[in-house]
Each structure stands twice: as C-alpha cells, then as structure tokens.
Amino acid sequence: xxxxxxxxxGSTGSIGTQTLDVARxxxxxxxxxxxxxNSELLLQQVEEFRPDIVFSAAPLPPASLPEGTILxxxxxEVAAYPADVAIAAIPGLAGLEPVRASLSTGKxxxxxxxxxxxxxxxLLWEMAxxxxxxxxxxxxxxxxxxxxxxxxxxxxxxxLVLTASxxxxxxxxxxxxxxxxxxxxxxxxxxxxxxxxIDSATLMNKGLEVxxxxxxxxxxxxxxxxxxxxxSYVHSMxxxxxxxxxxxxxxxxxxxxxxxxxxxxxxLPTPLANEPLAPTLTFEQPDSKRFPALELAYxxxxxxxxxxxxxxxxxxxxxxxxxxxxIRFSGIPALVADxxxxxxxxxxxxxxxxxxxxxARQKAEELI
Ligand code: MG
Numbered sequence: 001x002x003x004x005x006x007x008x009x010g011s012t013g014s015i016g017t018q019t020l021d022v023a024r025x026x027x028x029x030x031x032x033x034x035x036x037x038n039s040e041l042l043l044q045q046v047e048e049f050r051p052d053i054v055f056s057a058a059p060l061p062p063a064s065l066p067e068g069t070i071l072x073x074x075x076x077e078v079a080a081y082p083a084d085v086a087i088a089a090i091p092g093l094a095g096l097e098p099v100r101a102s103l104s105t106g107k108x109x110x111x112x113x114x115x116x117x118x119x120x121x122x123l124l125w126e127m128a129x130x131x132x133x134x135x136x137x138x139x140x141x142x143x144x145x146x147x148x149x150x151x152x153x154x155x156x157x158x159x160l161v162l163t164a165s166x167x168x169x170x171x172x173x174x175x176x177x178x179x180x181x182x183x184x185x186x187x188x189x190x191x192x193x194x195x196x197x198i199d200s201a202t203l204m205n206k207g208l209e210v211x212x213x214x215x216x217x218x219x220x221x222x223x224x225x226x227x228x229x230x231x232s233y234v235h236s237m238x239x240x241x242x243x244x245x246x247x248x249x250x251x252x253x254x255x256x257x258x259x260x261x262x263x264x265x266x267x268l269p270t271p272l273a274n275e276p277l278a279p280t281l282t283f284e285q286p287d288s289k290r291f292p293a294l295e296l297a298y299x300x301x302x303x304x305x306x307x308x309x310x311x312x313x314x315x316x317x318x319x320x321x322x323x324x325x326x327i328r329f330s331g332i333p334a335l336v337a338d339x340x341x342x343x344x345x346x347x348x349x350x351x352x353x354x355x356x357x358x359x360a361r362q363k364a365e366e367l368i
Contacts, residue, residue, distance in 0.1 A: 005029040005082075006262060007107075009075055009098045010089035011045055012038040014193040015112045015138065018255045019087045020045060022262065025255075025270055031083040034075035034090070034098065053081045076101035085262050087138065088113045091195045092316050093309075093357055096120060103127040103135075110261035112138035114212045115316075119309040120353055121215025135216070136261040140190075141209055142216055143257035144235035144248035149217070150265075152240070159239040160213050163229035164286060165189045167200040170228060176290075179329035181322065189232040189252050198319045202332050203286065207297025208315075211308050214301060221301040226294060228286050233278035251275045293333045296340065306346045306356035313360035314339035321368055339364045 006023065010016045011033040023030055030049035035042040039058040046054055046065060054065060055072040065071060072078045079086055079101035086102040087110045088095055095113035102109050104127060111117060117124060117135075128135050137143050141162045149157070168186050169179070184201040185194060192200070199205035210224045235257075237247040250256055251272050259270060288295045293315075300311040318335040321327045327335065339360050346352040 003027050003029055004084040004262060005031040007032040007034075007078060007081060007083045007086040007102070008089065009034045009079055009086060009102075010091065010095070010112075011035045012041040013089055013091065014191060014196075015087070015089035015254060015258065017041075018191075019089065019258050020049065022255050022259045022270075023049065025259070026263075026268060028262070032072075032078040032081045034072070034078040036090070053078050074098075080105050083107055085110050087258065087261075088116070089138075091115070091193055093119060093312060099124065100127065103133045104131050106131045106133050108134045108136060108262075110136050110138050110258065111216075112258075114139055114142075114208050115312050117215050118208050118211040118312050119357070120348075120350075121211075122348060123350060123353070125215075125218075136264055137212075137216055138254075138257050138261045139209060139212065140252075140254060140257045141236040142213060143260055145213065145217060145238055147248045147260065148236070148238040148246040152238070152246075154217060154219065156241050157217075157219060157223065157238055158241045158243075159223050159225050160217060160219060161225050161227055161237040161239060161245070162206060162209055162213060163232070163234050163236050163283075164203065164206040164226055165200070165232040166228045166230060166286075167203065167205075169201055170230070170287075170291075176330035177328050181325070184322070184329060190254070192254075194323065195316070195319055198322060198332070199315070201329070202293045203291035204293035204297070204315050204333070204336070206286075207294045207300075208312065210294070210297050211301050211311075221298065226286050227283045229281070229283050231278050231281055233281060249278075291333075293336065296333060296336055300340060303340075303345060305348050306352050307340065307343060309348075309353050309356045310340055310343040310360040311336060313357045314364040317361050317364035317368075327368055335364055335367055338367050 012035040032053040034055040036057045053070040075098040079098040085108040089112040096116040099116045232252045300307040314336040318332040
C-alpha cells in the first residue's frame with residue numbers, strides 16, 4: 001500500500017515534532033513543512049524528511065535547502081500543496097489562514113489548532129462541505145469523543161464530557177498573583193507548547209475546548225460538560241440518551257491522537273501499544289470560582305456570534321503579556337473578561353471574525 005503523504009504546519013512546535021515521530025513510526029512521506037522562528041530545527045527536519053515544499057517565517061541562510069525544494073512564500077502555500085493529510089499545528093489564530101488554505105484543496109485536515117475551530121467553526125464546516133474536505137480532531141479530548149462516536153448517532157448523544165487534568169495549580173494553595181511563567185509552564189501530565197501550557201494552568205484551555213467541541217461535533221453548548229480528572233488517562237467521554245457512557249482511555253501521549261487523525265478509520269501498531277494501565281481514576285467537578293476562565297468560555301459561547309473570537313484574541317494577548325512579565329497570572333482571565341465586557345455583538349462572518357479579532361487584540365492591549 002502506498003504510504004500517506006502529509007504536510008506539517010507548525011513543524012518545529014510540540015505537535016509538529018510529535019507528528020514527525022509518527023511519520024518515523026509509519027514511514028509517511030512528508031510533502032511539506034511550515035515553521036516559525038526555529039529555522040535551525042526546520043533545516044534538520046528538511047535534511048531528514050526531504051519535503052517537496054518548505055515555508056520558514058525566519059529567513060533561511062542562502063542555499064540551505066536541498067536542490068529542487070520549493071521555498072514557499074507563506075504557510076498557506078504549503079497548506080495548499082497536494083498531500084493526503086495536513087496537520088494544522090500552528091498555535092493561535094495565526095493558524096487560521098493555513099487551515100482555510102488546506103480545506104480549500106479537499107485534503108484531510110488533522111486539526112490541532114483549536115483556536116481556528118473556536119473562532120470560525122461554522123465557517124470552517126461550510127468550507128469543508130464545499131470542497132469535500134474532512135476535519136479530524138487531534139486535540140486529545142476531541143479525538144477521544146470522535147473515537148467514542150464511531151458508529152453512533154449524534155442525535156443520541158446526551159452529553160460530551162471533556163476531561164481536564166486541572167493543570168499545575170489545581171487543588172494547590174497558591175496565590176495566583178505570585179505565579180511565575182516557569183511555574184505555569186510546568187504541566188504535570190502533557191508535553192505541550194507554551195501557549196497551551198499557560199491555557200491549561202488557567203483552565204482557559206478547557207474553556208476553548210468546550211467551544212471547540214461544540215463547533216466540531218455540532219451540539220448545543222449545554223451538552224458540553226467538563227470534569228477534572230487528574231490522571232489524564234480517560235481522554236474524554238460521551239454520555240448517550242440511555243445513560244450509558246463511552247470513554248476513550250490511553251497513555252497521555254499526543255502521538256496517538258495524531259496517528260489516529262492521520263490513519264482513521266484504520267488503526268496502526270505503535271511503540272506505545274503495551275503501556276501499563278493507569279492504577280486509579282478519579283473524577284471531580286471543576287472549581288469555577290478559582291478558575292473563572294472556564295465560565296468565561298461558556299459565556300462567550302452563549303453570547304455567540306464573534307464572542308468566541310473576542311475571548312480567544314484577548315486570551316492570546318493576555319498569555320503573551322503574562323509570559324513577558326507584563327501582567328500577573330490572575331490578570332489573564334480578568335483581561336479576557338474586561339475585553340468581552342465591551343465587545344460588540346456581531347454575527348459570525350469572515351469579515352466580522354477578522355474585524356473582531358483585531359478589535360479585541362487592540363482593546364486588550366489598551367486595558368493592560
Ligand atoms: Mg486538549
């Protein structure tokens with residue numbers, strides 16, 4: 001059987017490098033790579049995988065690409081290049097344009113960029129149906145729900161139950177005014193990039209995932225629930241109308257979700273096939289007082305239109321400001337709440353999305 005060809009958008013990040021591990025496991029052909037600032041790692045990847053097309057946001061030294069390699073002018077140009085699957089792993093709303101470029105070519109989109117689904121869900125599904133493209137989730141929770149829904153009807157779903165590890169501060173008696181970026185970046189379970197690690201510490205990651213789940217599986221917001229599950233072994237669950245639940249469990253390793261998004265509906269052997277079972281599984285209700293980000297996401301979802309765009313943009317500004325030492329950890333949800341307060345309510349169109357994104361980034365900067 002011919003090996004699949006894949007494109008990795010965000011190849012030097014956490015999901016990108018783990019996707020290349022999966023490519024090593026399965027011998028996939030890497031058709032294209034797009035990367036941001038880390039051109040040194042990108043060039044190592046080019047050397048190993050010999051992609052047809054490459055984009056680097058950082059300038060590359062002259063003659064550093066093998067002869068015949070196409071140097072693309074944008075990540076979107078790589079996204080549009082022919083392949084079986086594109087893995088969208090550029091973090092933040094910056095990942096949206098390449099997602100659109102990929103969807104407009106009819107190839108499968110393995111979506112790790114949750115922000116684009118949060119902000120533009122319905123619009124992305126319209127594109128997918130227009131061009132006949134599949135969207136398969138890579139986010140572990142959404143991969144779990146996707147797997148639990150195989151062979152089921154969405155009309156028979158009572159609840160999607162997202163599990164949350166709680167991040168590094170859950171249940172800890174620590175003042176959120178004094179948290180340092182280093183403390184917030186140290187996630188206890190998952191190996192992730194800085195944006196999603198900070199989002200996990202505030203629980204905004206789970207808030208974004210609630211909105212992502214609603215958009216991906218096209219269910220009403222009040223059917224999406226969150227439980228704290230410290231072991232991160234149950235990756236999420238679906239409760240059906242008869243009261244039965246289906247959960248997907250497994251090692252906390254993103255490579256398995258990446259693998260499944262590429263190979264679905266097939267499953268393939270991996271080096272993680274014989275990991276031991278997790279010993280104890282616990283579930284508890286989230287503490288939404290201490291972690292207001294979760295409720296902010298529900299509020300954005302209820303208000304609808306461009307509010308999820310505003311939530312996401314304000315959060316991106318807040319996370320960067322925190323990492324730069326310009327605001328406190330406790331200031332992240334506060335800044336998002338304040339930005340949402342003064343947001344105009346607009347229906348979701350592409351024009352309104354980009355306008356709301358720009359407005360919210362400016363507003364959040366002002367508020368800092
Ligand atoms: Mg996740």
